[in-house]
Amino acid sequence: MGGNIEQRIEILSPHSDDAGLCVGGRVLDLKEVPHVSVGVTSIFTVSDHIASGSGNPEEVTRKRKLEDQAFAREAGCSLTDLSMLDAPLRGYKECNANLDIRGGPLLYVVCADYSHESSTIKELKEKLKERFPKDTGSEIILYCPLGVGGMKSAHVDHMVTFMAVHGLIEEGFFRNVRFYEDLPYATCGDLLQTRLEELRGVFKDIRPVILEINIKKKISLLNVYDSQIPRGWLEAIDDYSASLIGKEEKSIKRYYERIWIPEF
Numbered sequence: 143m144g145g146n147i148e149q150r151i152e153i154l155s156p157h158s159d160d161a162g163l164c165v166g167g168r169v170l171d172l173k174e175v176p177h178v179s180v181g182v183t184s185i186f187t188v189s190d191h192i193a194s195g196s197g198n199p200e201e202v203t204r205k206r207k208l209e210d211q212a213f214a215r216e217a218g219c220s221l222t223d224l225s226m227l228d229a230p231l232r233g234y235k236e237c238n239a240n241l242d243i244r245g246g247p248l249l250y251v252v253c254a255d256y257s258h259e260s261s262t263i264k265e266l267k268e269k270l271k272e273r274f275p276k277d278t279g280s281e282i283i284l285y286c287p288l289g290v291g292g293m294k295s296a297h298v299d300h301m302v303t304f305m306a307v308h309g310l311i312e313e314g315f316f317r318n319v320r321f322y323e324d325l326p327y328a329t330c331g332d333l334l335q336t337r338l339e340e341l342r343g344v345f346k347d348i349r350p351v352i353l354e355i356n357i358k359k360k361i362s363l364l365n366v367y368d369s370q371i372p373r374g375w376l377e378a379i380d381d382y383s384a385s386l387i388g389k390e391e392k393s394i395k396r397y398y399e400r401i402w403i404p405e406f
Contacts, residue, residue, distance in 0.1 A: 148177040152274070153219075153285040153322075154307065155184045156299040157228070158206040159367040162213055163379065164322040165285060166363050167355025167399050173218040180219040183273060184210050185266065186299045189228035191236075192369045199231065205369050212366040224269050229298050232262070241330045243378040248326065252291075253298035256305065266306040276315050283318045288402055290324040291333040292340040300324050308344070311406065321348070321402040326375045329382040338402075345404040357383055357397035 151172060155161035161169065161182045172180050187206060190199040207223060214221035229251040230236065241248040253259060274282065289296045289304040310316055328334045341348055360383075361376050383397040 150179050150181070150282045151285065152181045152183060152282050154270075154287070154303055155182050156186055156287060156297070156303045157189070157370075158184050158187055158210045158213075159364070159370045160287065160300075160324070161285075162217070162360075162364050162367065163325045163371070163375070164287070165399055165401070166217070167357065167360040167383075167397070168353055168401075169217045169219060170359050170363060171353070171355065180217070181222065182210075182214060182217075182219050183222045183224060183270075185224045185303060186226045186228040187223050188225055188231060191228060191230055193372045196230065202369070209367045209369065213363065216363055216366060222273060224266075224273075226262070226266065226269075234298060241327070241333075243326050243329055243374055248330065250297045250327075251299070252295060253301065254294075256293070256301065259298065259302050259305075262302055263306050263309070266302060267309055270306060270310060271315065274315065282316075283320060284316050285320045285322055285401070287324050288321040288334075288337060288341075290327040290337050292337045295333060295336065296324070297327065300327075319404060320351075321404065323400055323402075325382070326378050329378045341404075345406060347405040348402050349405075350400050350402055352386055352398045352400050355383065355397050355399050360397075 153161045153165060169180055172178050188199065188203050189206060190196045190202050192202055210221055210223065234251040236249045236251055284307070286307045287300040287303050289301045293301065307316065307319065311319060323334060338348070357380055361380065364371055364376060383399065384395055386398040386400055387396065
Protein backbone atom coordinates (compact mmCIF):
# COMPACT_ATOMS: atom_id res chain seq x y z
CA MET A 143 0.00 0.00 0.00
CA GLY A 144 2.92 2.34 0.56
CA GLY A 145 3.72 4.67 3.43
CA ASN A 146 1.61 7.52 2.07
CA ILE A 147 -1.71 5.70 2.48
CA GLU A 148 -3.62 7.03 5.47
CA GLN A 149 -7.04 5.46 4.86
CA ARG A 150 -7.90 2.11 3.26
CA ILE A 151 -11.38 1.52 1.93
CA GLU A 152 -12.50 -1.91 0.72
CA ILE A 153 -15.78 -2.58 -1.09
CA LEU A 154 -17.33 -6.04 -1.20
CA SER A 155 -19.17 -6.52 -4.47
CA PRO A 156 -21.31 -9.69 -4.60
CA HIS A 157 -21.27 -9.55 -8.40
CA SER A 158 -19.05 -7.84 -10.91
CA ASP A 159 -21.25 -4.76 -11.29
CA ASP A 160 -22.54 -4.21 -7.74
CA ALA A 161 -19.80 -1.90 -6.45
CA GLY A 162 -20.31 0.37 -9.46
CA LEU A 163 -24.09 0.30 -9.33
CA CYS A 164 -24.29 1.02 -5.61
CA VAL A 165 -21.30 3.23 -4.76
CA GLY A 166 -19.68 4.00 -8.10
CA GLY A 167 -20.07 7.72 -7.49
CA ARG A 168 -18.35 7.43 -4.13
CA VAL A 169 -15.49 5.43 -5.66
CA LEU A 170 -14.93 8.12 -8.29
CA ASP A 171 -14.88 10.85 -5.65
CA LEU A 172 -12.36 8.94 -3.54
CA LYS A 173 -10.12 8.61 -6.58
CA GLU A 174 -9.39 12.33 -6.20
CA VAL A 175 -8.65 12.20 -2.46
CA PRO A 176 -4.93 12.07 -1.53
CA HIS A 177 -3.64 9.25 0.67
CA VAL A 178 -6.78 7.12 0.28
CA SER A 179 -6.71 3.68 -1.35
CA VAL A 180 -9.83 1.94 -2.62
CA GLY A 181 -10.09 -1.76 -3.33
CA VAL A 182 -12.99 -3.79 -4.72
CA THR A 183 -13.39 -7.48 -3.92
CA SER A 184 -15.71 -9.19 -6.42
CA ILE A 185 -17.14 -12.37 -4.96
CA PHE A 186 -19.53 -14.47 -7.08
CA THR A 187 -17.77 -13.96 -10.40
CA VAL A 188 -18.11 -17.43 -11.97
CA SER A 189 -21.44 -17.09 -13.75
CA ASP A 190 -23.64 -17.82 -16.75
CA HIS A 191 -25.77 -14.69 -16.29
CA ILE A 192 -25.94 -11.84 -18.77
CA ALA A 193 -28.45 -9.00 -19.06
CA SER A 194 -30.34 -10.76 -21.84
CA GLY A 195 -30.56 -14.12 -20.06
CA SER A 196 -27.82 -16.72 -19.75
CA GLY A 197 -24.85 -17.97 -21.74
CA ASN A 198 -21.90 -20.30 -21.69
CA PRO A 199 -20.37 -20.05 -18.16
CA GLU A 200 -16.79 -19.95 -19.41
CA GLU A 201 -17.49 -17.18 -21.92
CA VAL A 202 -19.73 -15.20 -19.57
CA THR A 203 -17.21 -15.42 -16.72
CA ARG A 204 -14.38 -14.26 -18.97
CA LYS A 205 -16.45 -11.32 -20.21
CA ARG A 206 -17.54 -10.28 -16.71
CA LYS A 207 -13.99 -10.38 -15.41
CA LEU A 208 -12.78 -8.23 -18.28
CA GLU A 209 -15.53 -5.72 -17.47
CA ASP A 210 -14.47 -5.74 -13.81
CA GLN A 211 -10.91 -4.99 -14.85
CA ALA A 212 -12.07 -2.10 -17.05
CA PHE A 213 -14.08 -0.73 -14.12
CA ALA A 214 -11.05 -0.87 -11.83
CA ARG A 215 -8.89 0.96 -14.37
CA GLU A 216 -11.46 3.71 -14.90
CA ALA A 217 -12.25 4.05 -11.18
CA GLY A 218 -8.62 4.00 -10.07
CA CYS A 219 -9.09 1.16 -7.59
CA SER A 220 -7.50 -2.22 -7.00
CA LEU A 221 -9.43 -5.40 -7.79
CA THR A 222 -9.54 -8.81 -6.12
CA ASP A 223 -11.53 -11.70 -7.61
CA LEU A 224 -12.71 -14.47 -5.26
CA SER A 225 -14.11 -16.60 -8.15
CA MET A 226 -17.02 -18.10 -6.20
CA LEU A 227 -20.04 -19.60 -7.99
CA ASP A 228 -22.92 -17.27 -8.85
CA ALA A 229 -26.35 -18.33 -7.53
CA PRO A 230 -27.65 -19.90 -10.78
CA LEU A 231 -24.57 -22.14 -10.86
CA ARG A 232 -25.37 -23.21 -7.29
CA GLY A 233 -28.77 -24.47 -8.46
CA TYR A 234 -31.00 -21.41 -8.06
CA LYS A 235 -33.51 -20.30 -10.65
CA GLU A 236 -34.19 -16.66 -11.41
CA CYS A 237 -37.54 -15.06 -10.68
CA ASN A 238 -38.84 -11.51 -11.04
CA ALA A 239 -40.45 -11.47 -7.57
CA ASN A 240 -43.06 -9.04 -8.95
CA LEU A 241 -40.47 -6.25 -9.14
CA ASP A 242 -40.56 -3.95 -12.12
CA ILE A 243 -38.22 -1.13 -12.95
CA ARG A 244 -37.85 0.91 -16.08
CA GLY A 245 -37.08 -1.51 -18.89
CA GLY A 246 -39.05 -4.48 -17.56
CA PRO A 247 -39.13 -7.03 -14.73
CA LEU A 248 -36.11 -7.25 -12.45
CA LEU A 249 -34.84 -10.81 -12.60
CA TYR A 250 -32.86 -12.08 -9.63
CA VAL A 251 -32.54 -14.96 -7.19
CA VAL A 252 -34.08 -15.27 -3.74
CA CYS A 253 -33.53 -17.91 -1.05
CA ALA A 254 -36.29 -19.44 1.07
CA ASP A 255 -34.01 -21.11 3.62
CA TYR A 256 -30.51 -19.78 4.32
CA SER A 257 -29.52 -22.94 6.16
CA HIS A 258 -28.90 -24.29 2.65
CA GLU A 259 -26.25 -21.59 2.22
CA SER A 260 -24.29 -22.33 5.40
CA SER A 261 -21.38 -23.84 3.44
CA THR A 262 -21.28 -20.85 1.06
CA ILE A 263 -21.30 -18.41 3.99
CA LYS A 264 -18.51 -20.38 5.67
CA GLU A 265 -16.46 -20.43 2.47
CA LEU A 266 -16.85 -16.69 2.02
CA LYS A 267 -15.91 -15.99 5.64
CA GLU A 268 -12.71 -18.00 5.22
CA LYS A 269 -11.83 -16.18 2.01
CA LEU A 270 -12.42 -12.81 3.68
CA LYS A 271 -10.29 -13.81 6.67
CA GLU A 272 -7.50 -14.65 4.26
CA ARG A 273 -8.05 -11.44 2.31
CA PHE A 274 -8.27 -9.27 5.45
CA PRO A 275 -6.35 -10.76 8.39
CA LYS A 276 -7.63 -9.65 11.78
CA ASP A 277 -4.80 -7.16 12.32
CA THR A 278 -5.67 -5.35 9.09
CA GLY A 279 -9.41 -5.99 8.96
CA SER A 280 -9.95 -3.79 11.99
CA GLU A 281 -8.07 -0.91 10.33
CA ILE A 282 -9.98 -0.68 7.05
CA ILE A 283 -13.35 0.87 6.27
CA LEU A 284 -15.42 -1.91 4.75
CA TYR A 285 -18.38 -1.31 2.44
CA CYS A 286 -20.88 -4.18 2.25
CA PRO A 287 -24.36 -4.67 0.74
CA LEU A 288 -27.25 -3.85 3.06
CA GLY A 289 -29.35 -6.71 1.71
CA VAL A 290 -32.26 -4.61 0.49
CA GLY A 291 -35.39 -6.76 0.54
CA GLY A 292 -34.32 -8.72 3.59
CA MET A 293 -34.41 -12.43 4.27
CA LYS A 294 -37.41 -13.06 2.01
CA SER A 295 -36.82 -10.73 -0.93
CA ALA A 296 -33.11 -9.84 -1.20
CA HIS A 297 -30.83 -11.37 -3.82
CA VAL A 298 -29.38 -14.49 -2.19
CA ASP A 299 -25.77 -13.55 -3.03
CA HIS A 300 -26.19 -10.12 -1.44
CA MET A 301 -27.61 -11.67 1.72
CA VAL A 302 -24.86 -14.30 1.86
CA THR A 303 -22.30 -11.48 1.67
CA PHE A 304 -24.08 -9.57 4.45
CA MET A 305 -24.33 -12.66 6.65
CA ALA A 306 -20.65 -13.53 6.20
CA VAL A 307 -19.60 -9.97 7.09
CA HIS A 308 -21.95 -9.85 10.08
CA GLY A 309 -20.42 -13.07 11.36
CA LEU A 310 -16.93 -11.59 11.05
CA ILE A 311 -18.05 -8.41 12.81
CA GLU A 312 -19.14 -10.56 15.74
CA GLU A 313 -15.72 -12.26 15.67
CA GLY A 314 -13.97 -8.88 15.82
CA PHE A 315 -12.55 -8.89 12.29
CA PHE A 316 -14.20 -5.66 11.17
CA ARG A 317 -14.93 -2.56 13.23
CA ASN A 318 -15.59 0.13 10.63
CA VAL A 319 -18.40 -1.06 8.37
CA ARG A 320 -20.64 0.86 6.01
CA PHE A 321 -23.63 -0.76 4.32
CA TYR A 322 -24.58 0.46 0.87
CA GLU A 323 -28.05 0.30 -0.63
CA ASP A 324 -28.37 -2.54 -3.12
CA LEU A 325 -29.27 -1.04 -6.50
CA PRO A 326 -31.43 -1.28 -8.49
CA TYR A 327 -33.41 -3.21 -5.81
CA ALA A 328 -33.73 -0.14 -3.56
CA THR A 329 -35.61 1.64 -6.36
CA CYS A 330 -38.46 -0.89 -6.06
CA GLY A 331 -41.37 -0.32 -3.69
CA ASP A 332 -40.75 -0.74 0.05
CA LEU A 333 -37.84 -3.20 -0.13
CA LEU A 334 -35.49 -0.77 1.59
CA GLN A 335 -37.88 -0.05 4.46
CA THR A 336 -38.50 -3.78 4.91
CA ARG A 337 -34.79 -4.35 5.32
CA LEU A 338 -34.27 -1.44 7.73
CA GLU A 339 -37.04 -2.75 9.96
CA GLU A 340 -35.40 -6.17 9.90
CA LEU A 341 -32.04 -4.70 10.93
CA ARG A 342 -33.50 -3.12 14.07
CA GLY A 343 -33.08 -6.52 15.63
CA VAL A 344 -29.51 -6.92 14.38
CA PHE A 345 -27.79 -3.66 15.38
CA LYS A 346 -28.31 -1.23 18.25
CA ASP A 347 -28.89 1.46 15.65
CA ILE A 348 -28.19 2.19 12.00
CA ARG A 349 -28.04 5.72 10.61
CA PRO A 350 -27.94 7.07 7.06
CA VAL A 351 -25.23 9.21 5.48
CA ILE A 352 -26.02 10.84 2.15
CA LEU A 353 -23.16 11.64 -0.22
CA GLU A 354 -23.45 13.89 -3.25
CA ILE A 355 -22.10 12.37 -6.48
CA ASN A 356 -21.57 13.22 -10.13
CA ILE A 357 -24.23 11.10 -11.80
CA LYS A 358 -22.92 11.65 -15.33
CA LYS A 359 -19.51 10.28 -14.38
CA LYS A 360 -21.10 7.37 -12.55
CA ILE A 361 -23.31 6.38 -15.49
CA SER A 362 -20.35 6.70 -17.85
CA LEU A 363 -18.34 4.39 -15.58
CA LEU A 364 -21.16 1.83 -15.48
CA ASN A 365 -21.13 1.58 -19.26
CA VAL A 366 -18.13 -0.75 -18.99
CA TYR A 367 -20.61 -3.44 -17.86
CA ASP A 368 -22.31 -3.70 -21.24
CA SER A 369 -23.09 -7.42 -20.81
CA GLN A 370 -24.60 -6.96 -17.35
CA ILE A 371 -26.55 -3.74 -16.96
CA PRO A 372 -29.73 -2.98 -18.96
CA ARG A 373 -30.35 0.64 -19.90
CA GLY A 374 -33.48 0.66 -17.72
CA TRP A 375 -31.38 0.07 -14.61
CA LEU A 376 -29.31 3.17 -15.30
CA GLU A 377 -32.45 5.28 -15.78
CA ALA A 378 -33.95 3.95 -12.54
CA ILE A 379 -30.73 4.67 -10.63
CA ASP A 380 -30.58 8.17 -12.10
CA ASP A 381 -34.13 8.87 -10.85
CA TYR A 382 -33.50 7.30 -7.44
CA SER A 383 -30.25 9.18 -6.90
CA ALA A 384 -32.06 12.47 -7.52
CA SER A 385 -34.82 11.59 -5.03
CA LEU A 386 -32.78 11.02 -1.87
CA ILE A 387 -32.96 14.65 -0.66
CA GLY A 388 -36.48 15.40 -1.87
CA LYS A 389 -37.50 17.50 -4.84
CA GLU A 390 -35.34 20.38 -6.00
CA GLU A 391 -35.53 22.94 -8.75
CA LYS A 392 -34.52 21.39 -12.05
CA SER A 393 -31.78 23.96 -12.55
CA ILE A 394 -30.01 22.79 -9.38
CA LYS A 395 -30.85 19.09 -9.53
CA ARG A 396 -28.36 17.06 -7.49
CA TYR A 397 -27.65 13.37 -7.16
CA TYR A 398 -26.66 11.23 -4.19
CA GLU A 399 -25.74 7.81 -2.88
CA ARG A 400 -26.74 6.70 0.60
CA ILE A 401 -24.83 4.46 2.96
CA TRP A 402 -25.84 3.19 6.40
CA ILE A 403 -23.52 3.11 9.42
CA PRO A 404 -24.38 0.57 12.14
CA GLU A 405 -23.87 0.85 15.87
CA PHE A 406 -22.82 -2.46 17.37
